[in-house]
Amino acid sequence: MGDILGSLREIVGERWVSDRPEELWYYSRDPGVLEPHRPDYVVAPDSVEQVQKIVQLAVREKVPVVPMGNAMALTGLVIPLKGGIVVDMKRMNRILEVNERARYAVVEGGTSQGALKAYLQDHYPHLRHSLPDAPAATTIAANVALHGQGRLTQQYGFNSEMVCGLEVVLPTGEVCRIGSPSLGPYWFSRSHTLPDLSGLFLGWLGTTGIITKVGIRLYPNKKLRDLEIFVTDIPELVPEAIYRLTHLELLEDITAWFQPKPLMFKDNYHVTIYFTGDTEEELEFKRKMVWGCLQEFIDSKDGGFMGVDPLKPQLLEMPQRSVAEFADVPRGGGFEYSGPITLVEHFPKYAEKVVELARKYDLLYSGMARVISGGHAMMFAISFAFNRADRDMMERVKKAMDEATEFALQMGSIPWKPNFMEQRMILEKMDPVTRELIHRIRRLMDPHGIMNPGNWEVQ
Amino acid sequence: MWALRYDPEICRECPSPRCLLQCQYMEMGEEEARGEILKLSRGEDSRVLEECMTCYGCEEYCPYGNHPYFLICEMREKRGIYTAPRPITNQWINMTQMQGRALIGKVGEVVLSSCLLPSLGTMASTGEIFSQISSSMVFGAEFMCPAVHTHFAKMSVVKERLPQVLDNFRKLGVKRVICLHDECYGTFTTLAKAYGIEVPFEPVYYMDFLLEKLEELKPKITPLNITAVYQRPCSNRWIPEKQDVLRRILDLLGVRLLDRNHQGERSLCCGGILRLIGGYKLADEIQRRNIADMADTGADYCIFNCPACQETLGSRVAKAGLKPIHIIDLCKMALGEISQEEE
Numbered sequence: 128m129g130d131i132l133g134s135l136r137e138i139v140g141e142r143w144v145s146d147r148p149e150e151l152w153y154y155s156r157d158p159g160v161l162e163p164h165r166p167d168y169v170v171a172p173d174s175v176e177q178v179q180k181i182v183q184l185a186v187r188e189k190v191p192v193v194p195m196g197n198a199m200a201l202t203g204l205v206i207p208l209k210g211g212i213v214v215d216m217k218r219m220n221r222i223l224e225v226n227e228r229a230r231y232a233v234v235e236g237g238t239s240q241g242a243l244k245a246y247l248q249d250h251y252p253h254l255r256h257s258l259p260d261a262p263a264a265t266t267i268a269a270n271v272a273l274h275g276q277g278r279l280t281q282q283y284g285f286n287s288e289m290v291c292g293l294e295v296v297l298p299t300g301e302v303c304r305i306g307s308p309s310l311g312p313y314w315f316s317r318s319h320t321l322p323d324l325s326g327l328f329l330g331w332l333g334t335t336g337i338i339t340k341v342g343i344r345l346y347p348n349k350k351l352r353d354l355e356i357f358v359t360d361i362p363e364l365v366p367e368a369i370y371r372l373t374h375l376e377l378l379e380d381i382t383a384w385f386q387p388k389p390l391m392f393k394d395n396y397h398v399t400i401y402f403t404g405d406t407e408e409e410l411e412f413k414r415k416m417v418w419g420c421l422q423e424f425i426d427s428k429d430g431g432f433m434g435v436d437p438l439k440p441q442l443l444e445m446p447q448r449s450v451a452e453f454a455d456v457p458r459g460g461g462f463e464y465s466g467p468i469t470l471v472e473h474f475p476k477y478a479e480k481v482v483e484l485a486r487k488y489d490l491l492y493s494g495m496a497r498v499i500s501g502g503h504a505m506m507f508a509i510s511f512a513f514n515r516a517d518r519d520m521m522e523r524v525k526k527a528m529d530e531a532t533e534f535a536l537q538m539g540s541i542p543w544k545p546n547f548m549e550q551r552m553i554l555e556k557m558d559p560v561t562r563e564l565i566h567r568i569r570r571l572m573d574p575h576g577i578m579n580p581g582n583w584e585v586q
Numbered sequence: 587m588w589a590l591r592y593d594p595e596i597c598r599e600c601p602s603p604r605c606l607l608q609c610q611y612m613e614m615g616e617e618e619a620r621g622e623i624l625k626l627s628r629g630e631d632s633r634v635l636e637e638c639m640t641c642y643g644c645e646e647y648c649p650y651g652n653h654p655y656f657l658i659c660e661m662r663e664k665r666g667i668y669t670a671p672r673p674i675t676n677q678w679i680n681m682t683q684m685q686g687r688a689l690i691g692k693v694g695e696v697v698l699s700s701c702l703l704p705s706l707g708t709m710a711s712t713g714e715i716f717s718q719i720s721s722s723m724v725f726g727a728e729f730m731c732p733a734v735h736t737h738f739a740k741m742s743v744v745k746e747r748l749p750q751v752l753d754n755f756r757k758l759g760v761k762r763v764i765c766l767h768d769e770c771y772g773t774f775t776t777l778a779k780a781y782g783i784e785v786p787f788e789p790v791y792y793m794d795f796l797l798e799k800l801e802e803l804k805p806k807i808t809p810l811n812i813t814a815v816y817q818r819p820c821s822n823r824w825i826p827e828k829q830d831v832l833r834r835i836l837d838l839l840g841v842r843l844l845d846r847n848h849q850g851e852r853s854l855c856c857g858g859i860l861r862l863i864g865g866y867k868l869a870d871e872i873q874r875r876n877i878a879d880m881a882d883t884g885a886d887y888c889i890f891n892c893p894a895c896q897e898t899l900g901s902r903v904a905k906a907g908l909k910p911i912h913i914i915d916l917c918k919m920a921l922g923e924i925s926q927e928e929e
Binding site: 390395414415433 | 671672674676685858866
């Protein structure tokens with residue numbers, strides 16, 4: 128093995144490389160419950176050329192490369208399971224282009240959600256992107272790479288479906304452009320009408336290349352936003368309520384959720400309905416449509432709309448901070464969730480399972496489902512908060528999560544951003560021909576097996 | 587269990603059923619109103635049990651203090667009638683549960699109660715009016731009057747919790763409780779009496795306290811020279827005799843209260859509870875009428891007494907061109923503690 132540290136310094140400059148234990152400690156973990164694993168080096172490139180050279184070095188030295196956004200997936204996706212070089216992308220944070228009329232932006236692979244949001248607010252206030260309810264420092268590239276969701280997922284699908292072009296450094300060190308940017312200067316399409324090569328990178332969790340540029344669709348940013356919360360004590364009503372709401376084709380975002388604390392939420396199921404408008408009249412029209420489509424449940428007294436005025440400042444935040452607050456209820460700031468993608472009609476069964484797991488492992492729970500693409504599916508987050516200083520509690524969370532994944536697979540769901548153990552469970556259950564295809568693609572793309580090894584590995 | 591002190595004979599002999607005739611939400615002629623109140627007095631089914639919007643108005647309209655509103659609530663609960671959707675009703679029961687997390691200041695013989703309304707605590711924690719009393723504040727479900735559950739016809743919750751609340755005050759050893767929320771004062775003086783529940787302290791109406799303090803601070807008051815309308819809260823219906831205190835305060839502050847159609851006995855609900863019980867269409871319509879009535883006066887300000895009303899109606903009032911303000915903040919403004927621009 129050559130002088131990797133020295134070579135990395137030559138590529139990015141001394142300041143942007145480290146093998147110091149205190150820095151490697153930070154890059155060995157994420158805020159979830161998985162055991163940390165130390166990388167050998169961490170490097171922060173500033174250009175696609177530097178990323179290429181890092182990958183070429185890793186190929187030569189046969190050391191793993193783990194691309195990292197902000198390490199907030201919570202499922203250990205950038206924990207370097209086999210050591211090697213963590214490539215921290217945060218310096219590559221430039222917003223390269225906004226095409227106002229075609230409504231897309233091109234950003235570098237380390238650009239944060241917060242940076243794009245702020246840029247659009249300052250320069251294009253009538254445009255927005257689909258912001259996830261994650262800390263503002265999380266990155267756009269990582270979010271699309273793991274099929275993340277955001278505020279506009281109900282209307283337009285997963286955030287990964289909003290990708291309109293990619294630039295990727297392949298595991299060979301070559302740079303590849305996907306979609307319309309492979310043919311010309313415009314980033315309006317990731318595939319149509321070409322073979323959709325973006326599928327080689329989205330959902331692969333950094334095992335097939337490092338995303339250095341992303342084209343992302345933008346959408347109208349209406350002047351006003353508002354919300355209503357429908358409440359019922361019958362979980363079976365939730366899918367029907369969502370079906371009626373999505374039929375309206377009017378709403379920004381729909382989430383269904385339940386939690387035992389604070390007490391005002393105890394024993395009820397809540398559907399938060401966000402809508403937007405450029406005028407008060409537009410908002411009122413939408414509000415009336417929302418109320419009207421659920422009137423039958425109000426008349427039967429099985430459901431109703433709760434008063435939301437005091438909660439509005441918090442609920443209209445983007446991103447919301449309530450997740451972080453939930454994480455700290457047992458003190459110690461730990462939070463982990465399993466988020467299977469499943470049918471909306473399965474909501475009651477998942478709701479029952481969350482409570483069952485919480486009881487079995489003595490944990491504080493929260494259940495939340497975000498509607499995807501007008502009700503084709505939902506992401507159901509089975510969430511537990513824990514105290515990081517309490518090893519026993521963390522172990523119980525881990526067990527509950529494993530059981531949740533097992534349950535999700537039994538229910539025919541797709542676990543979202545699965546950790547490496549869940550990936551194994553998925554691959555085991557998967558159709559063998561599909562599994563073999565994944566294996567072949569992986570081998571073809573990354574013949575040296577250096578890209579985020581330990582993830583999506585067919586044994 | 588506590589029983590309502592209601593005398594059916596009074597209703598049967600009543601010459602005018604104004605309790606129902608005056609109702610702002612149910613329309614009925616005199617004959618029908620008489621018939622419906624007689625049904626209620628006999629414990630029979632009545633359209634009132636289905637249609638009452640829980641505005642508390644009939645408690646004020648009844649000239650005999652015979653508690654028609656509490657009777658309606660009792661009869662609804664007995665029949666298992668939910669005024670609001672069941673999950674909403676239970677939400678209110680859950681969110682107002684005592685959890686042993688009340689905040690208790692340095693309590694002496696006099697205590698300042700901010701109920702379970704944080705904004706009241708915030709307003710009363712600063713300024714010269716409260717300077718000698720703000721440190722003795724209590725806040726939390728342990729000190730919250732449970733009157734809100736009458737809206738949901740859950741009198742069993744009211745009767746279970748009110749004695750506990752009173753006992754919590756008793757344990758503090760206080761002699762006087764200054765109630766910053768009308769609902770608390772109304773509960774301690776009217777609802778408790780209607781059920782024969784003894785109150786172990788002297789309830790003090792906060793506007794009486796404001797008036798007394800403003801008299802003391804008179805030299806520091808700069809007349810505001812503004813015009814205003816007033817949003818009367820539902821719980822003020824239980825203490826109509828206190829309406830004059832507001833006028834006296836406004837006179838001291840140099841605020842001219844403009845007459846409007848929906849004032850006094852004809853006041854309209856802010857729409858908060860109405861939305862839960864009567865639905866959005868009725869709530870929107872009532873709010874529209876109420877705000878149009880305010881705007882027609884051309885007043886500068888809309889004065890709120892209840893923070894819940896202000897939260898519900900404040901932004902809507904502002905959109906109609908009136909500045910929403912709580913009476914406590916209005917007093918502070920006249921004392922120069924907050925500026926008109928700031929407010």
